[in-house]
Amino acid sequence: MTTIPIIRDAADEPWVLPDRGTVGMGCLIVAESAIFVIFVVAYIFYMGQSLGGPTPQQVLELPIFTTICLLSSSLTLHWAVAALRKSKVGAFTTWLATTIGLGLIFIVGTGMEWHHLIYVDGLTIRTNLFGTTFYSLVGLHATHVIVGLILLIAALIFSLTGHVSEKHAHRMDVLSLYWHFVDAVWVVVFTVVYVLGR
Amino acid sequence: MADSMSSLPSVETIDLTSHQRPRRLVLEVLHDWVTTVDHKKIGLMYIGYALIFLVVGGVQALVMRIQLAVPHNSFVSPDVFNRLFTMHGTTMVFFMGMPILFGFANYLVPLMIGARDMAFPRLNAFSFWISALGGLLLYYSYIGGSGLYGMGSAPDVGWFAYAPLTMKAFSPGHSTDYWAISLILSGIGSIGTAINIVVTIITMRCPGMTLNRMPLLAWLNLVMASMVFIAVSPLTAAQIMLMLDRYLGSHFFDTQAGGSAVLWIHFFWIFGHPEVYILVLPAFAFMNEIIPVFSRKAIFGYPAMVAASVGIGFISMSVWAHHMFTVGMGAGANVFFVFSSMVIAVPTGIKIFNWLATIWGGKVRFASPMLFSVGFLFQFLIAGLTGIMLAAAPFDWQLNMSYFVVAHFHYVLVGGILFTIFAAFYYWYPKVTGRMMNERLARWHFWMMVIGFHMTFDFMHIPGLLGMPRRIYTYEPGRGWDVWNLIVTIGAFIQAIAIILFVINLIRSYYKGEIAGNDPWDAWTLEWSTASPPPVYNFAITPVVHSRRPLWDIKHPEDPDWNYE
Numbered sequence: 166m167t168t169i170p171i172i173r174d175a176a177d178e179p180w181v182l183p184d185r186g187t188v189g190m191g192c193l194i195v196a197e198s199a200i201f202v203i204f205v206v207a208y209i210f211y212m213g214q215s216l217g218g219p220t221p222q223q224v225l226e227l228p229i230f231t232t233i234c235l236l237s238s239s240l241t242l243h244w245a246v247a248a249l250r251k252s253k254v255g256a257f258t259t260w261l262a263t264t265i266g267l268g269l270i271f272i273v274g275t276g277m278e279w280h281h282l283i284y285v286d287g288l289t290i291r292t293n294l295f296g297t298t299f300y301s302l303v304g305l306h307a308t309h310v311i312v313g314l315i316l317l318i319a320a321l322i323f324s325l326t327g328h329v330s331e332k333h334a335h336r337m338d339v340l341s342l343y344w345h346f347v348d349a350v351w352v353v354v355f356t357v358v359y360v361l362g363r
Numbered sequence: 364m365a366d367s368m369s370s371l372p373s374v375e376t377i378d379l380t381s382h383q384r385p386r387r388l389v390l391e392v393l394h395d396w397v398t399t400v401d402h403k404k405i406g407l408m409y410i411g412y413a414l415i416f417l418v419v420g421g422v423q424a425l426v427m428r429i430q431l432a433v434p435h436n437s438f439v440s441p442d443v444f445n446r447l448f449t450m451h452g453t454t455m456v457f458f459m460g461m462p463i464l465f466g467f468a469n470y471l472v473p474l475m476i477g478a479r480d481m482a483f484p485r486l487n488a489f490s491f492w493i494s495a496l497g498g499l500l501l502y503y504s505y506i507g508g509s510g511l512y513g514m515g516s517a518p519d520v521g522w523f524a525y526a527p528l529t530m531k532a533f534s535p536g537h538s539t540d541y542w543a544i545s546l547i548l549s550g551i552g553s554i555g556t557a558i559n560i561v562v563t564i565i566t567m568r569c570p571g572m573t574l575n576r577m578p579l580l581a582w583l584n585l586v587m588a589s590m591v592f593i594a595v596s597p598l599t600a601a602q603i604m605l606m607l608d609r610y611l612g613s614h615f616f617d618t619q620a621g622g623s624a625v626l627w628i629h630f631f632w633i634f635g636h637p638e639v640y641i642l643v644l645p646a647f648a649f650m651n652e653i654i655p656v657f658s659r660k661a662i663f664g665y666p667a668m669v670a671a672s673v674g675i676g677f678i679s680m681s682v683w684a685h686h687m688f689t690v691g692m693g694a695g696a697n698v699f700f701v702f703s704s705m706v707i708a709v710p711t712g713i714k715i716f717n718w719l720a721t722i723w724g725g726k727v728r729f730a731s732p733m734l735f736s737v738g739f740l741f742q743f744l745i746a747g748l749t750g751i752m753l754a755a756a757p758f759d760w761q762l763n764m765s766y767f768v769v770a771h772f773h774y775v776l777v778g779g780i781l782f783t784i785f786a787a788f789y790y791w792y793p794k795v796t797g798r799m800m801n802e803r804l805a806r807w808h809f810w811m812m813v814i815g816f817h818m819t820f821d822f823m824h825i826p827g828l829l830g831m832p833r834r835i836y837t838y839e840p841g842r843g844w845d846v847w848n849l850i851v852t853i854g855a856f857i858q859a860i861a862i863i864l865f866v867i868n869l870i871r872s873y874y875k876g877e878i879a880g881n882d883p884w885d886a887w888t889l890e891w892s893t894a895s896p897p898p899v900y901n902f903a904i905t906p907v908v909h910s911r912r913p914l915w916d917i918k919h920p921e922d923p924d925w926n927y928e
Contacts, residue, residue: 180570185482185562192558192592199596203630207604207615216621291612294621301607
C-alpha cells in the first residue's frame with residue numbers, strides 16, 4: 166500500500182469520443198436555429214397584419230434561379246470535400262470556387278431584389294410590418310450567407326496558395342456543415358416568405 | 364483509511380516539477396491573466412467578476428430597501444428608483460448569476476472529467492471577455508446614457524423591459540440601447556461558453572468515463588449548457604429586433620404601426636423562464652457533489668437524478684407563459700401553462716427526495732458546505748411551494764406584480780441558488796487556493812445569512828398578500844405594510860453583514876488559511892486527486908476511471924465501487 170498508481174490498467178474497451186469540431190458546430194447550429202425560429206415566428210405572427218401597403222402579393226416574386234443556385238452550392242461543396250478526402254486538391258479547388266460562385270450569385274440576386282423593392286416598390290424596413298419582418302428575416306439569412314462566403318473564400322485562398330491537403334478535409338467538413346445549415350434555413354425562409362407569405 | 368489517504372497518488376508523486384515559482388512583476392502577472400486561455404484562470408476571472416457585480420447589485424438592493432423602509436420616504440427620487448430596480452435585476456441575472464455559475468463550470472468540469480482544458484480554450488477566453496465588456500457597457504450607461512453632456516442615466520425599463528416602454532418615444536436617449544447591447548454581448552458570451560461546456564463534456568472525458576459514470580455536476584452542466592442554446596438565443600434575437608426598432612425604425616414592438624407588445628412578452632419569457640432553470644441546475648449540481656461527500660454515502664438514485672435533470676430541461680421550455688396569466692391569453696393557453704408549470708415540480712421533487720435519501724442514514728458532517736446545503740434544502744422547498752401557488756392562474760391573477768412574486772423568486776435565487784454558491788465556495792476553495800477557509804467565520808456567515816434571509820424574504824410575502832405592488836418607490840402609511848417593510852429592510856442589512864464576513868473570509872483565508880492538502884474532505888471525484896491548487900495541465904497523466912467514484916476505488920481497493928454499479 167505504499168503507492169497505488171492512479172492508472173490501474175488501460176480502459177476496458179477502446180476509448181473513442183466524437184470529434185469536437187463537429188459537435189461544436191452542431192451546438193452552434195442549434196443556437197442559430199433558435200434565433201431563426203424567433204424571426205420566423207415573428208414573420209408568421211405579423212403575416213397580413215400590415216396597416217398599409219405594399220403587400221407581399223403585390224411586390225414579391227419567386228427567386229427561383231437564385232434558390233437553385235444556393236441549394237446546388239451545397240452539392241458542389243459536398244463534392245469539394247469528397248475530392249479533398251481523396252487528396253484531389255485540384256478538383257477540390259474547382260468545386261470550392263464553384264460553390265463560392267453560386268453563393269455570390271445568390272447574394273447578388275438578393276441585392277438586386279432589395280434594390281428593386283426599395284427604389285421601385287418603395288418598401289423599406291420602416292414602411293410597414295411586412296417590410297420590418299421581411300428585411301430582418303431575409304437579411305439575417307443573407308448575413309449568414311455572407312459569413313459563410315467569407316469562410317469559404319478564406320479556404321479558397323489557402324487552397325490556391327497551396328496550403329490545403331488531405332489532412333484538412335476534416336476542417337472543411339466542419340465548415341461544410343455550416344454551409345448546409347445556411348442552405349437548409351433558406352428552404353424554410355423560402356417556404357415561409359415566398360410561398361406561405363404570398 | 365488514514366494510511367490509504369496518505370498514500371493517495373497525486374501529481375506530486377508523478378510530477379516532480381517544483382510548484383514554487385519565482386516572484387513576478389505586477390505587469391507580468393496582469394499580462395498572464397489577460398492573455399490566459401487556461402480554463403482555471405478563466406473560471407476564476409468569471410467568479411471574481413461575478414462577485415464584484417454581486418456587491419454592486421447588493422448595494423443597489425440596499426438602497427432600494429432604505430427607500431422602502433418607511434412610508435413616504437424620499438431617500439432616492441422615483442427616477443433613480445426605477446433605474447435601481449432595472450440595474451439590480453439585470454446585474455444579478457446576467458452579470459452575477461450566469462458568470463458565477465459559468466465560472467464554476469469552467470473551473471470544475473475539465474477537472475472532474477479528467478481533461479486538461481476546455482475543448483476550445485480561445486473561444487473560452489473570448490466568451491469571458493465579451494461578457495465582461497457587456498457588463499461594462501451596462502454600467503457605462505450611467506455616464507453615456509443620455510450623451511456625455513446630459514447628466515447621464517441608466518436604463519429604467521425594468522429587467523424584462525416590456526414594450527412599448529422601450530420604444531424611442533418613451534425611452535429617449537441611449538440608456539435602453541446600452542441595456543440591449545450589453546445583453547446581446549453577454550448572450551454571445553453565454554452561447555460561446557455553453558458550446559464549450561457541451562463539447563468538453565461530450566468529447567474530452569478521460570478513458571473509462573462513460574456518460575453513466577460521469578459526475579452529476581458534469582451531467583447537470585451538460586443539460587444547463589444545452590438549454591442555453593435554446594433559451595438565450597431567443598433573447599438575442601429579440602434584442603436585435605429591439606435595436607432594429609430603435610435605430611432603423613422598424614415596427615416589431617411598435618403598437619402604433621400594428622406591432623405587438625405581447626410578442627415581446629412572449630419572446631422575453633421564452634428566454635426568461637428557462638433562464639431560471641439555467642441558473643438553478645448548476646446549483647443542483649453543487650448539491651449533487653457536496654451532499655454525498657458530507658453524508659459519507661454515494662448519491663441516492665444516480666439515474667433518477669440524471670433523468671430528472673434532463674426532464675427539467677425539456678419541461679422548462681414549455682412553461683414560459685405562466686409569467687403572462689394577467690396578459691389575457693385565453694382559457695386554453697392558461698390551462699396548458701398552469702399544467703406544465705405544475706408538472707415541472709415533479710422532477711424537482713424527485714431531486715429533493717433523492718438528496719434526503721442520500722443524507723438518510725449517512726454519517727453526516729456539518730462542515731460549512733453541508734450547513735449551506737441543508738439550508739438550501741429547506742429554503743428551496745418553500746420557494747418551490749410558493750412557485751406552485753403562483754402557477755395556479757387564479758391565484759396569480761390576484762398576486763402577479765405584487766411583492767409576493769418578488770419574495771417567491773428571491774427565495775429561489777437567494778435561498779436556493781446563492782446558498783448553494785456559498786456551499787460551493789467553502790467546498791472547492793481548498794482546491795483552488797490550497798488553503799482551508801476559516802470555519803468559525805463560515806459559521807457566523809451561515810447563521811447571519813439564514814437569519815437575514817428569513818427576515819427579509821419570509822416577511823416580504825406578507826405585504827405582497829396585503830396588496831403591495833412591486834416597483835413602487837414609496838407607499839402611504841396605514842395600509843398594514845409599514846412594519847413588514849421595516850423588518851425586510853433590517854433583514855437585508857443583516858444579509859449584507861453576512862456577505863461582508865464571507866468576503867473577509869475569502870481574502871483572509873487566502874493568506875492565513877490552514878494548508879488544505881489535495882483532498883481535505885475525503886471526497887471521491889477526480890479534481891481531488893490532483894494538487895491544490897491544480898497545476899496548469901491539471902493531471903500529469905490522463906486518469907482512467909472504472910466507476911462513478913474513482914477516488915473511492917483508489918482509497919478502497921478491497922471494495923471498489925464498480926461492483927455495485
